[in-house]
Amino acid sequence: MAATRTIWEILWDYDPNALVVLDKELRIKIINPAFIKLFNIGNAESILGQKIEDFFLDTSLFERVKEKNEIIRNHRVYFAKYGVTASVVIFPILEVDMIAAIIIDITSEIEKEEKHRKIRLKAAEQVQEVVENQMKVAQEIASILGETVAETKAQLIKLKEIISQE
Structure with missing residues (x-):
């Protein structure tokens, strides 16, 4: 079975960033293991089909990507429920009419910045x-x-x- 996996499937599993693909109704279709870990999800199947608003309270960026085929880069989002600050990249996958997001956990960097800011102050x-x-x-x-x-x-x-x- 492992021999039939493509490099992209392996990359999907090993990417340290949370990855999610949504359909045009902004429902979760695919997530990677890093997404499961970041959002402390029991298993992937439990959230497949859920609206992304369960994780992103403000879905306006996804709506913008959906409506304008725009790419959103390095947008900072704070997930209060999970205590996570992330830099998010959201982009359309036009061939399959879906939207993908890369969620990069920058919580430790933000905490370091805050610690340095307090030291400077x-x-x-x-x-x-x-x-x-x-x-x-x-x-x-x-x-x-x-x-x-x-x-x-x-x-x-x-x-x-x-x-x-x-």
Whole structure:
């Protein structure tokens, strides 16, 4: 049996991205193992024939592809129910009047970006805190220096008066 499988069938099974093919009514016709894993589906047969809106709450992109034969590239979608952020490519398969979608899980990349953003924000806050502390110290030093200069001036004036009286 394995010898009769084409490279495309093997690729379909091994592609790490979730793949789905829909009919013109936007019903699921075919999914790959990565789709099953990404959406935590018990078995493929249980969702075949279901509307894609069960996974994509907003089906407007699929409608656009269906109506205009447009290709949607790198559209970011958040699947709240599954805690997954994905980059989605949706395109028509004109020869069979179907629509295909490639769903690339970018959740870990988004989490890394968010982690780096938080680190940068914290670093900026720490820099601001250091600058504010340095300004406060500089103002305190200037204040003390001003008092010292004023006291020194007063003492020197007194000393000058004492010397000039003699």
